[in-house]
Amino acid sequence: xxxxxxxxxxxxxxxxxxxxxxxxxxxxxxxxxxxxxxxxxxxxxxxxxxxxxxxxxxxxxxxxxxxxxxxxxxxxxxxxxxxxxxxxxxxxxxxxxxxxxxxxxxxxxxxxxxxxxxxxxxxxxxxxxxxxxxxxxxxxxxxxxxxxxxxxxxxxxxxxxxxxxxxxxxxxxxxxxxxxxxxxxxxxxxxxxxxxxxxxxxxxxxxxxxxxxxxxxxxxxxxxxxxxxxxxxxxxxxxxxxxxxxxxxxxxxxxxxxxxxxxxxxxxxxxxxxxxxxxxxxxxxxxxxxxxxxxxxxxxxxxxxxxxxxxxxxxxxxxxxxxx
Numbered sequence: 001x002x003x004x005x006x007x008x009x010x011x012x013x014x015x016x017x018x019x020x021x022x023x024x025x026x027x028x029x030x031x032x033x034x035x036x037x038x039x040x041x042x043x044x045x046x047x048x049x050x051x052x053x054x055x056x057x058x059x060x061x062x063x064x065x066x067x068x069x070x071x072x073x074x075x076x077x078x079x080x081x082x083x084x085x086x087x088x089x090x091x092x093x094x095x096x097x098x099x100x101x102x103x104x105x106x107x108x109x110x111x112x113x114x115x116x117x118x119x120x121x122x123x124x125x126x127x128x129x130x131x132x133x134x135x136x137x138x139x140x141x142x143x144x145x146x147x148x149x150x151x152x153x154x155x156x157x158x159x160x161x162x163x164x165x166x167x168x169x170x171x172x173x174x175x176x177x178x179x180x181x182x183x184x185x186x187x188x189x190x191x192x193x194x195x196x197x198x199x200x201x202x203x204x205x206x207x208x209x210x211x212x213x214x215x216x217x218x219x220x221x222x223x224x225x226x227x228x229x230x231x232x233x234x235x236x237x238x239x240x241x242x243x244x245x246x247x248x249x250x251x252x253x254x255x256x257x258x259x260x261x262x263x264x265x266x267x268x269x270x271x272x273x274x275x276x277x278x279x280x281x282x283x284x285x286x287x288x289x290x291x292x293x294x295x296x297x298x299x300x301x302x303x304x305x306x307x308x309x310x311x312x313x314x315x316x317x318x319x320x321x322x323x324x
Contacts (some may be wrong), residue, residue, distance in 0.1 A: 166290025
């Protein structure tokens with residue numbers, strides 16, 4: 001028998017304010033038709049003034065813990081994937097840790113932009129496999145609206161705010177691809193593509209934080225190739241094929257990337273969880289938000305094989321294959 005990480009609870013939180021494409025058209029030179037045709041996005045949630053990433057992360061984590069029947073004081077590790085922390089330091093994760101009543105263990109932020117949650121799953125899974133942790137909370141939370149240039153229609157229409165979380169607990173398995181829990185995680189990055197998707201500025205370079213800059217066509221091309229490749233890598237590592245996947249839960253960047261990846265993988269659209277039309281791109285929060293929604297509405301059920309995957313600025317990308 002070997003130690004495996006099992007997903008035992010999911011939670012999500014979206015800010016109350018919803019901004020539709022019609023409202024965006026009153027703010028910037030765009031239309032609902034232009035946005036939908038290019039991205040599939042129809043609305044996004046925007047954090048209220050004074051509502052921080054830690055607030056979103058706490059709400060999602062609290063719901064995940066409730067779903068798992070686990071107390072905050074029982075958590076050994078908290079990993080928060082975010083590119084929009086409350087402060088330069090300390091880590092936003094420690095604020096969430098305190099609010100959850102987690103007084104032991106460790107809490108820290110992880111920055112891999114849109115891949116942050118998948119990276120966080122890999123980190124927590126490895127801690128559990130090593131026997132150092134029994135219960136972990138992994139969160140993806142973002143207030144990406146604070147990084148937007150609201151005069152740039154090519155970027156400001158794409159992003160939204162939100163948070164999603166899962167609770168992982170140590171379990172045992174026989175080491176086969178029929179085991180319940182995380183089967184494997186696969187992470188990659190390539191810093192040569194830094195300038196294709198980035199923000200200018202930061203504490204060590206210039207004062208203030210710059211807005212998002214993106215070369216959309218190049219990002220699309222890399223995203224489709226990298227997401228399909230890492231999904232196949234995860235399947236091959238476990239002796240499985242695309243036909244074994246019950247649900248693909250990809251990063252919700254835009255509908256064209258989702259469709260392109262599905263086509264390259266040859267996976268039917270009815271087996272893909274899609275939330276981008278209502279959530280937009282919530283960066284590190286997008287995968288756990290989509291996962292929590294599909295678990296909550298009963299699409300993803302015990303025994304299902306689920307592929308989580310994401311790609312973000314850096315570039316970073318990765319996949320997590322899990323049996324629920």
